[in-house]
Amino acid sequence: MTDFLNYLVNGISLGGTYALIALGFVVVFKATEVVNFAHGSLLVLGGYVIARLAGDVPFVVAVLLGCLVAAVGAVLVERLYSWRLRDSNVNALAILTIGIDILLITELTRRFGPDILPTGDPWGNAVVDLGIAKIAQARLVGIGVTAVLLVAFFVAFKYSSWGIAMRAGAEDGEAAALMGVRRGRVTMTAWAVAGVLAAVAAVFLCAFPTPGIDASVRQTALRAFPAAILGGLDSTAGAVVGGLAIGIAEAMTGGYGVRLAGGNLNDVVPYLVMLVVLLVRPSGLLGTRELTRV
């Protein structure tokens, strides 16, 4: 039972981080109708900036600057495509993001070299005993920060002008344009939000017990992609549900050491969960669109 609760709490923490990343996929998809395959690299970019600044500036400042750089990076990707490619086929856009992903991750890999950089977070390897479960302090903070960010996001999405413009534009772009919605601004904001969420996720993805950040975090981050899909790629709530589902599934299978075909099941569990969900609900748990053609 204690094991179970431990795995559950850790799964929620991991799932929350996945939710932040998955939300980035969803927000970008809603704004631009494109799956941003460069999202994982942008996360590494934000994390790299934070780790490089660690020690030189206060941690909070490093995180804010990391968020800024990731946001600017995301907006640049968006500008690049809307500058020339806005009217092209969605698949062409997705391939463009793959190209940017490869360029960015290659450069970041070169910069990291063989090093794993600490993010300089103040929580170190402290562990908190909650009575029912033990959890790394960094992960506990992660749950709190994630909760605050998600609430802030959903309030903005529901009530702010940006949120209304986003939802209106996602439903009917032409009608939104006829209402005076400035598509470009709304879209840039969406990409920037995705960048910020990714940079924050980088901090918690690389906190204890992970030793720090290097370019391989991109692969971990991309595990949030099946989370976004299984929640429904056009559903913000689905991103959170999907993120938690995959985080918990991963923590459980990893914790109990479930093995499959000679490997650890937790490595493939995000994709397994996604496949099962899509077989039952092709548009994802909360999505409205069938994603079989994306």
Added chain:
Amino acid sequence: MLEVRELHVSYGGVVRALRGISLEVPDGGVVAVLGGNGAGKSTLLRTVSSTLRLHRGAVVSGTVTWDGRSLRGLDAAETVRRGIVQVPEGRRIFGRLSVDENLKAGGLGARDKRTRGAARDRVYAMFPMLAERKGLRAGLLSGGQQQMLAIGRALMAAPRLLILDEPSLGLAPQVVGQVGQVIRDINAAGTAVLLVEQNATMALGVAATAYVLDVGEVSLSGPAAELAATDDVQRLYLGDGSTTAVAVPTGATLSRWQG
């Protein structure tokens, strides 16, 4: 004043949808544009609202000016900020947003917060039915209610020119009458109206001036009352004086008015 001069528009460089259209909408006036399916009515409105690009259409030649300034090359959002707002064909309300959120979306094109607040009060006063359903998902409204919401949403940006693309499409005759009354009220408050319709009875009853569009060209124009008395308009658009909406023949039938 909106002035369209010798406007030629094509889609994808191939389909010539408008071939030299000229028309005017005076400040505070109501102008109707009639025509069958494919006559080019929506194309004309897309040109004014700068949404042609979304349909891969482009102006070949001609001018569109608003208060003497060209509207060409603007984007749709900028056109709204200059005071021109369109209610698109088929209403196109945001079905997954609530009634109130639809109005908020309409207010995104307003110049400032004050305009937006005043417009919201005005819209709810004009359509008490919408005020009673603020929190309802707009997709659950009836067709007539959706049309009222689409008009209310457009009014949120406090336009000086309101453009309506076939607002009576698919509505019961009685509701069409209500739409006509709403347009009169909006115009009485000082907003100019450009009304595109296949339902000539309502449109000619509301408008002062009317144009008949036929395969991309203006085949008839003049005071609405005079046009309504024309034999051909009587027969083709008004169904021999009957007051109900009639199905309109395709543009091709009208071609003999040409020249």
